[in-house]
Amino acid sequence: MPAEGPQVFSPPALSRRRFAALSAAALGAFSHHPLSPAWAEEPPPLDLLVRSESPFNAEPELADLIAAETTPLAHFYVRNHGPVPKVEADAYRLSVEGLVHRPRTWKLAEVQRDFERQTVEATLTCAGNRRREMSAERPIGGIAWDAGAIGHARWEGAALADLLAAAEPRAGAKHVWFEGLDPITEKDGSVAPFGGSVPLSRALTPADKSPLALVAYRMNDRPLSPQHGFPLRTVVPGYIGARSVKWLTKIIVSDRPSPNHYVAEAYKLTTSADPAELAAAEPIYEFPINSAICLPAAGAKVAAGKVRIAGYALPSGEAGASVSRVELSVDGGRTWSQVELLGDARPACWRLWRTEIELAAGKHALLARATDTAGHTQPATTPWNAKGYLHNAWHRVEVECG
Ligand code: MTE
Numbered sequence: 001m002p003a004e005g006p007q008v009f010s011p012p013a014l015s016r017r018r019f020a021a022l023s024a025a026a027l028g029a030f031s032h033h034p035l036s037p038a039w040a041e042e043p044p045p046l047d048l049l050v051r052s053e054s055p056f057n058a059e060p061e062l063a064d065l066i067a068a069e070t071t072p073l074a075h076f077y078v079r080n081h082g083p084v085p086k087v088e089a090d091a092y093r094l095s096v097e098g099l100v101h102r103p104r105t106w107k108l109a110e111v112q113r114d115f116e117r118q119t120v121e122a123t124l125t126c127a128g129n130r131r132r133e134m135s136a137e138r139p140i141g142g143i144a145w146d147a148g149a150i151g152h153a154r155w156e157g158a159a160l161a162d163l164l165a166a167a168e169p170r171a172g173a174k175h176v177w178f179e180g181l182d183p184i185t186e187k188d189g190s191v192a193p194f195g196g197s198v199p200l201s202r203a204l205t206p207a208d209k210s211p212l213a214l215v216a217y218r219m220n221d222r223p224l225s226p227q228h229g230f231p232l233r234t235v236v237p238g239y240i241g242a243r244s245v246k247w248l249t250k251i252i253v254s255d256r257p258s259p260n261h262y263v264a265e266a267y268k269l270t271t272s273a274d275p276a277e278l279a280a281a282e283p284i285y286e287f288p289i290n291s292a293i294c295l296p297a298a299g300a301k302v303a304a305g306k307v308r309i310a311g312y313a314l315p316s317g318e319a320g321a322s323v324s325r326v327e328l329s330v331d332g333g334r335t336w337s338q339v340e341l342l343g344d345a346r347p348a349c350w351r352l353w354r355t356e357i358e359l360a361a362g363k364h365a366l367l368a369r370a371t372d373t374a375g376h377t378q379p380a381t382t383p384w385n386a387k388g389y390l391h392n393a394w395h396r397v398e399v400e401c402g
Helices: 018-031 108-114 131-137 158-168 275-280
Strands: 048-052 057-059 093-098 104-107 117-123 150-159 175-185 191-199 214-219 232-234 248-254 290-295 305-315 323-331 350-358 362-372 396-402
Touching: 093 158, 104 108, 104 158, 108 150, 108 214, 117 214, 117 232, 150 158, 158 214, 158 248, 290 362, 290 396, 305 323, 305 362, 305 396, 323 350
Parallel strands: 093 248
Antiparallel strands: 048 057, 093 104, 117 150, 150 214, 175 191, 175 248, 214 232, 290 305, 305 350, 323 362, 362 396
16 A cells, blocks of 8 residues: 555745745756656745645735736645645555446556546635635634635646546446545544545546546646645546545545545535534535635725736636636626636636726725626625635725725
């Protein structure tokens, strides 16, 4: 087995602005052969706001987040439920088992060599993105994410569908479970790996315009870093980040969703911790439409006159949906004006946007809302839920013009 005990990486040394000075040298030092495990030992410095040290959870400043359409690693949020496992590439194995005719086990090099390499652009976002706002309504435990638990990357890897095809799913197969190598200690003291699960239909090659689900080994032209799942992770475009399981070591084909805590109990929309309500709720899969104003920052003081406003918008994860419109209001949502959308409209991918608006001296509340090609528009409010998931109400930022 790849993991001999809970060997873990210590979180990388972080300092908010250190990255600028180090980045060129650091990135240069890691440009090895395209498939080599270049970042297995030495992760590059991250430039993030640390929300929790252990487990390590961090998000970028919103101004940094929208500096580029493809989020550099330094500004890509990290969401961990447990320690980062230290994985030796040579000892690592990925297996497919369960409701299959041919259970399979591969080495990392075999996954990279024996399956066609696919490239997929997809935005990853945590279901808890923007939890801080929902928490203000009624307190919620968990990481108080601002709007930075999101990032966009170019992922390369094998199509999950190709790995499954090699294992030949049996009749009755309906769901695909994923297991990571991170040993997570639960409240009752038990230790279990992080797990995810997706319907088989999403794992197979989509007939519509949805990007392929991957077992990815590269992120933004480099091997996955330890924080982001080295050596392999799933990437399920359009689904909440929790289904993109890092440090993937096991795929299990089944007739039902995974019983893993992060499918059966967490990542569900409920109004209480009542076990009956939890059991009855469906696991969250697709993310909803969303957007955020990233510039100016909340509470910023800016010069009156033409003010530059910018942010991101995410389409719903519904098959084929892309961002079609983003609007801004400065009068509490009575009137809206369209902003300029940047980049291309692509399913499961965010679009950055910008506009300039005339603001007089005084306090202003800016509101943003996005619409996608599937006809979804962000609502004025999101119903509160006990875990603070899927907050996608109009994004509001207050600024003061002087
Ligand atoms: N996979 C494992 N093994 N362990 C985890 O804690 N966190 C999940 C998902 N995959 C997690 C995981 C969650 S909740 C999110 S939002 C994404 O990873 C975050 O991916 P990132 O850290 O690469 O941004």
